[in-house]
Ligand code: SF4
């Protein structure tokens with residue numbers, strides 16, 4: 001494997017004996033883009049769970065909350081119920097097609113810039129670099145026998161990794177519970193075992209995946225590198241080495257006449273900055289996450305030699321406008337269809353729903369005056385964040401009367417009650433008859449209706 005080229009031998013690996021990759025720091029356009037994405041993701045994770053949103057009395061006031069206990073997902077004013085899980089499914093489908101689209105256009109840009117594994121590994125390497133120095137210093141430290149200085153540097157690095165991991169875990173967990181309450185519980189020592197367990201689990205996961213597993217996660221555990229090949233073609237813009245221009249490579253001095261030879265000066269900087277330790281000059285490789293840092297490194301080298309940039313850079317083998325590429329149009333089209341379906345479903349969303357379940361045992365009761373009674377379990381789903389007064393009415397069966405005609409529902413909740421319906425003697429044509437139950441909001445006039453059956457024995 002070519003990534004073995006960029007190595008210092010680790011004393012032992014978590015997954016397999018492997019070289020530790022110590023990427024060199026680099027500056028450039030791709031590095032700046034990565035910094036911007038890292039800061040955006042960290043900022044969102046740190047800020048979003050603490051945003052408040054007034055939903056009225058008795059309702060959670062966290063702007064974004066996945067409340068498993070109440071079985072609700074809250075996004076600002078939108079409350080998603082378990083019956084509306086298709087919204088989350090649609091969001092996942094849109095995200096998947098979005099990923100396909102980005103991959104078809106720009107290769108593994110997701111992996112190189114926005115995947116949490118990449119973002120956190122980048123942050124952990126930055127911490128390591130700040131404490132232990134750049135690549136060469138880290139390689140020297142790695143080879144040194146254990147000393148007080150080495151132990152201090154390593155200890156501080158791991159302590160900072162654990163601090164970032166714990167902060168990440170807390171920021172993630174509070175998307176699922178009230179953030180200020182969880183923080184108070186954790187700092188006052190009153191946190192539940194469940195909360196502590198999840199914070200500990202995500203702390204250790206972050207620490208192990210970003211601190212120790214790093215690129216091994218991309219090589220061996222993530223399925224995406226294996227799948228993404230299906231979205232790439234000759235028109236996809238990816239980080240590539242311009243072989244025609246770079247070869248025949250060879251070392252050179254600044255100021256040397258570069259005519260008649262390849263522009264690659266074989267400085268190996270592109271390899272040294274690579275977070276996965278590969279040599280981009282060997283062509284497209286599964287280990288390449290498309291971060292573009294090798295392009296930044298090479299552009300710096302080209303500038304020093306007075307040569308044009310782009311020996312390593314973003315390019316397509318056969319450039320083609322995106323709107324002439326069927327696969328791009330297909331992914332964009334499918335995304336648009338799912339978004340349109342979501343908008344339509346959101347617009348037709350029922351804020352009041354009625355479900356009726358006929359009691360089976362007994363199916364009906366014949367009363368002393370010859371009339372027939374059926375019982376139902378009624379569930380009223382009120383998605384409004386206010387209590388409602390509802391008027392109950394029946395239709396479809398002459399003379400049918402219910403034992404209650406006014407129902408009070410609680411806010412943002414399911415109200416369940418038992419309903420008895422009675423029909424005079426000989427009013428049911430046959431074994432059973434259709435019956436409609438309607439609930440009307442006495443304040444707004446909004447109504448919902450459900451059809452059921454009425455079983456009658458006396459008419460036979
Ligand atoms: S950084 Fe550029 S010049 Fe240096 S080895 Fe890589 S491709 Fe060649």
Ligand code: SF4
Nearest residue numbers: 274288289291292294
């Ligand atoms: S080869 Fe270049 S683009 Fe690919 S992972 Fe390494 S540095 Fe990033």
